[in-house]
Amino acid sequence: MMQNNAGEISQELFTHVGKNIEQMEAIARPSITYWQDAWRRLKQNKVAMMGLIIIILYTFMAIVGPYMTPYDYRTTNPSEINQPPSAKHWFGTDTLGRDLWARTWMGARVSLMIGFVAAFLNAVIGVLVGGISGYFGGKVDMVIMRVVDILYAIPYMIIVILMMVVLGQGIMPLIVALVVGGWLGMARLVRGQILQLKEQEFVLAAKVLGASHARIIFRHLIPNTLGVILVNLTMSVPGAIFSEAFLSFIGLGVVPPQSSWGQLAAYGAQSFRVYPYQLFIPAFFISTTMLSLNLLGDGLRDALDPRLRS
Amino acid sequence: MGRYILNRLVVSLITAWVLVTIVFFLVRLLPGDPFTSEKITPEIKQNMMRYYGFDKPLHIQYIRYISNLLKGDLGYSLRYQNRTVNEVIRQAFPYSADLGIRAVIFASIVGITLGIIAALNRNKSLDYISMFIAIVGISVPSFVIGPLLQYVFSIKLKLLPVAQWKGFAYTIMPTFALSLGSIALMARLMRASMLDVVNQDYIKTAKSKGLSPTQIVWKHQIRNAILPVVTVLGPVTATLLTGTFVVEQIFAIPGLGKFYIIGIQNLDYSMVLGMTVFYGLFLIAANFIVDIIYGIIDPRIRIAGK
Numbered sequence: 110m111m112q113n114n115a116g117e118i119s120q121e122l123f124t125h126v127g128k129n130i131e132q133m134e135a136i137a138r139p140s141i142t143y144w145q146d147a148w149r150r151l152k153q154n155k156v157a158m159m160g161l162i163i164i165i166l167y168t169f170m171a172i173v174g175p176y177m178t179p180y181d182y183r184t185t186n187p188s189e190i191n192q193p194p195s196a197k198h199w200f201g202t203d204t205l206g207r208d209l210w211a212r213t214w215m216g217a218r219v220s221l222m223i224g225f226v227a228a229f230l231n232a233v234i235g236v237l238v239g240g241i242s243g244y245f246g247g248k249v250d251m252v253i254m255r256v257v258d259i260l261y262a263i264p265y266m267i268i269v270i271l272m273m274v275v276l277g278q279g280i281m282p283l284i285v286a287l288v289v290g291g292w293l294g295m296a297r298l299v300r301g302q303i304l305q306l307k308e309q310e311f312v313l314a315a316k317v318l319g320a321s322h323a324r325i326i327f328r329h330l331i332p333n334t335l336g337v338i339l340v341n342l343t344m345s346v347p348g349a350i351f352s353e354a355f356l357s358f359i360g361l362g363v364v365p366p367q368s369s370w371g372q373l374a375a376y377g378a379q380s381f382r383v384y385p386y387q388l389f390i391p392a393f394f395i396s397t398t399m400l401s402l403n404l405l406g407d408g409l410r411d412a413l414d415p416r417l418r419s
Numbered sequence: 420m421g422r423y424i425l426n427r428l429v430v431s432l433i434t435a436w437v438l439v440t441i442v443f444f445l446v447r448l449l450p451g452d453p454f455t456s457e458k459i460t461p462e463i464k465q466n467m468m469r470y471y472g473f474d475k476p477l478h479i480q481y482i483r484y485i486s487n488l489l490k491g492d493l494g495y496s497l498r499y500q501n502r503t504v505n506e507v508i509r510q511a512f513p514y515s516a517d518l519g520i521r522a523v524i525f526a527s528i529v530g531i532t533l534g535i536i537a538a539l540n541r542n543k544s545l546d547y548i549s550m551f552i553a554i555v556g557i558s559v560p561s562f563v564i565g566p567l568l569q570y571v572f573s574i575k576l577k578l579l580p581v582a583q584w585k586g587f588a589y590t591i592m593p594t595f596a597l598s599l600g601s602i603a604l605m606a607r608l609m610r611a612s613m614l615d616v617v618n619q620d621y622i623k624t625a626k627s628k629g630l631s632p633t634q635i636v637w638k639h640q641i642r643n644a645i646l647p648v649v650t651v652l653g654p655v656t657a658t659l660l661t662g663t664f665v666v667e668q669i670f671a672i673p674g675l676g677k678f679y680i681i682g683i684q685n686l687d688y689s690m691v692l693g694m695t696v697f698y699g700l701f702l703i704a705a706n707f708i709v710d711i712i713y714g715i716i717d718p719r720i721r722i723a724g725k
Contacts (some may be wrong), residue, residue, distance in 0.1 A: 146489050225628060259430070262703060262706060264657040264661065264698070266658075267657075267661070267695055267698055267699045268659070268689075271445055273439070274692065348570055352559060355560065358665055359668070359683060374563065376567075378562060378669060382581075388566050395563060397558075399558035399560075
């Protein structure tokens with residue numbers, strides 16, 4: 110083949126394929142967005158999907174669980190204390206004769222709600238502060254970041270405990286305390302992302318077109334960091350659930366007759382040597398929820414991180 | 420180096436001052452104004468007056484509070500006439516520190532080893548097993564693992580004492596329960612750091628020099644990979660020390676965490692705040708020391724910090 114000289118390749122050997130404008134423009138495969146692509150990757154990750162299913166299942170049970178039994182989560186019954194799990198009381202009863210099935214799922218409402226609401230508010234405040242700080246830079250950035258750095262140096266649990274001592278116990282104080290201590294990490298993360306993004310051409314284009322600062326931040330910069338924010342949000346839910354459980358365990362959290370998983374575990378720990386189920390049931394739910402969320406967060410990070418794409 | 424240390428010192432001092440100032444103003448926001456409640460005996464009220472000077476203007480109170488702290492005086496109990504925060508700390512903190520130091524050492528050794536094993540066997544079963552242990556460790560809180568250990572090893576198998584703090588056998592379960600979460604954190608970090616280092620040019624150089632794989636792993640990879648892991652020692656110490664609240668409660672260890680919980684249950688706010696200030700300042704100091712160590716072992720940090 111290589112030895113052939115040019116004369117032997119005649120003009121007739123070539124045929125004109127032609128240019129079909131329509132075919133050129135046709136898209137060979139359906140285009141998928143960033144989020145569709147991420148979802149496709151996440152679906153292939155069996156471990157992460159299992160985590161997602163468990164979280165959905167627990168959320169569903171937190172909504173309907175308390176209504177599946179005739180017993181109210183607050184009603185004490187002196188004649189049926191410390192009953193082991195049975196057909197009548199599916200998860201048994203506690204030292205005051207309260208039905209633990211009802212208390213566990215009412216506790217799930219409180220624990221999951223605190224976890225999700227606190228993590229969400231952390232993200233909102235963190236994104237606002239981090240976004241503004243990163244976008245405007247200069248003096249604004251310096252002042253905000255110095256404040257954040259100093260607050261960040263005070264241990265998280267110390268801030269949360271201080272807030273709980275001052276605000277008193279209950280669900281709202283818990284959420285406030287967790288948010289006061291928790292938004293700093295997100296603010297730093299978002300600021301770092303915005304600093305990288307704001308020098309890119311699409312931001313310049315938006316500026317040239319006369320977009321306002323708020324529009325650039327919220328329509329151009331934040332949507333581009335949403336993946337990182339979402340992963341961090343997922344990872345911070347188990348942290349918030351753990352903190353709620355920790356605080357309830359040391360007596361600074363949810364007050365009876367309200368229940369939460371941490372508080373059930375705290376009471377269970379007092380009597381578990383005789384009635385192990387009173388601790389192991391809430392312990393199982395706390396651990397599996399945190400495990401599921403961590404696995405889901407890992408999966409999301411793999412699905413959303415563009416650096417891992419080939 | 421001198422400039423780096425000075426810089427970290429100034430930041431730590433400002434942080435300590437901010438913490439102390441926040442606590443000072445929080446005391447004035449306490450629910451139900453505990454200092455004027457009827458349950459308080461005149462002696463305790465006198466203690467409070469002496470310590471906080473509530474009859475004086477705010478700025479005098481503030482100066483007095485700061486100077487008390489500078490003298491190392493952390494305040495009085497609201498419940499017990501003659502109990503000061505300092506006495507409680509002197510009596511109980513050695514137990515907490517003992518438990519905490521054991522946990523830091525245990526977590527570092529096991530966590531780093533687990534991370535190295537995982538990274539060297541990347542995408543093989545040992546990696547998956549190590550990382551599964553790590554993610555379970557992150558997800559299972561100490562107040563779950565503690566009672567579980569007690570149930571299995573003390574009540575069922577009768578191998579270890581259930582609770583208290585009277586010798587080495589008593590320390591095994593609390594140390595493990597306390598450090599599990601940090602083991603997991605350090606293992607994940609060490610694995611990531613090891614995999615990061617593998618792609619560096621100096622590893623290629625070492626390979627092309629013809630060094631044996633063992634030499635490369637020990638002398639080049641692990642030594643460099645350990646550096647970023649040192650930075651989390653500050654936060655890990657904080658997690659472990661606050662973790663002692665729960666673990667001491669579960670294992671009936673007479674440490675500071677137990678008094679902390681008793682203080683909370685008794686609504687002894689001034690006790691709780693005094694101990695919180697102590698913990699906060701202690702951890703800020705610990706962070707400062709970790710920063711300095713990091714600056715010594717990694718010269719790049721000192722230069723970047725200028």
